[in-house]
Amino acid sequence: MLDIQLLRSNIDEVAARLAARGYTLEVGAFNSLEAERKSLQTRMQELQSQRNSTSKQIGIAKKNGEDVSAIMAQVASLGDELKAAEDAFTTVQSRLDNWLLTIPNLPHESVPAGADESGNVEARRWGTPRAFDFEVKDHVDVGSPLGLDFETGAKLSGARFTVLRGQIAQLHRALAQFMLNTHTDKHGYSETYTPYIVNSDVLYGTGQLPKFAEDMFRVERGGEAAAQAQYLISTSEITMTNMVRESVLKHDELPLKFTAHSPCFRSEAGAYGRDTRGLIRQHQFDKVEMVQIAHPDHSFAALEEMVGHAEVILQALELPYRVVTLCTGDMGFGSHKTYDLEVWLPAQNTYREISSCSNMGDFQARRMMARFKDADGKNRYVHTLNGSGLAVGRTLVAVLENYQNADGSVTIPAVLRPYMGGRDKIGG
């Protein structure tokens, strides 16, 4: 959520910065709504003040044993008038609030301008794609004989669900274990296990709601409906970030660093026909996520650090990748600045997203009321960051493709072998 003070004081600049990401801010609508709010609020508060002082007079008069009927008559009509004023104000205020929740974050000034993903800027590359002396298969053809079972997944749950069996399932688990161990042992993140079902309030906090409800899975309890709508998490960013909602942290406990391995559930409503083959785009996939709750002065350093933590995983797995700075037009709704990591997929002969690391600035913190007490005693919003470290399913895809052998076997990356009973390959 943007700072409404900024909209009041500098709306043209805000509109210009949002235009860079392809969002048209309704300046006129805001100005008139805001003017209405201001007069209604002033009116309401005047009436409240009048009621308070009159009521106090009544209290004092009664205590002194005086006759209060004159004052009572004076205040008789106030109630209805006040109720009407409060209702009018509440209506306008909630329209304003609801509208504010739909406005995306401002891109940071260091974010390159661009309309869509073609405007993204490559920051660096690591590794050299392997030269194959046989015809490269994609992960579906490599994995299917080894335990990648799309038919059974579809039978159980429909398209975009998959069953993993045997050594593929173990490799998938090994990847998650390796990532989690690396982030906790080497990068200082605190391991976290969080709920997979969350209340809707939580999704307002991180920005999935109100705009992106169609991307989520909503769940129902048996029998009666839950008091508050509940959803399956689409990433553990949601739960880890919201752990600090409605709290005031001490400045010296920042940064907080959390990591979790969790399933992620996405309806992929807008992705019909895209990536229908294989594991790339699933309704359910696992991800190891990193979240940092940072001091505003240090959030950009934390972003660079976090990208590095994701890169460590790819380097340890010896998977070639590149780092891309997303342009203004390609960033997510709540992001202030985002780097994507793209891993080399030989069968597609291209780099594909495997991690996204973002500094959200105070955008989520303002929605969550997540604050810290600064050294001078003032409450300020924290900055929140999140990054995949990494998407486990897509990492499995990358390993299957990059480590495939001519005989149909797949070499196990050296760092994963301790998790695989010491074996150096599967299949073949």
Next chain:
RNA sequence: GGAAGCGUGGCCGAGUGGUUUAAGGCAGCGGUCUUGAAAACCGCCGAAGGUGUGAGCCUUCCGUGAGUUCGAAUCUCACCGCUUCCGCCA
């Protein structure tokens, strides 16, 4: 599923219809003292918002939401959460 109790500022905690303008304590901040620190003592100190150049003034907030009342932390109803006991259960 049944029964009872509880929910107050960063934390603890008093407060059962009218100067509550939420006591007191802890933590925090500033100061005195000290070579320095601790202790002691003194002072400041909840949050969100509105309005004003500003000192300030005003409003709201005691789990959430409705209601009763001129007036609600306090009374009523519903919901949420926590605790304890009983039952059931991986």
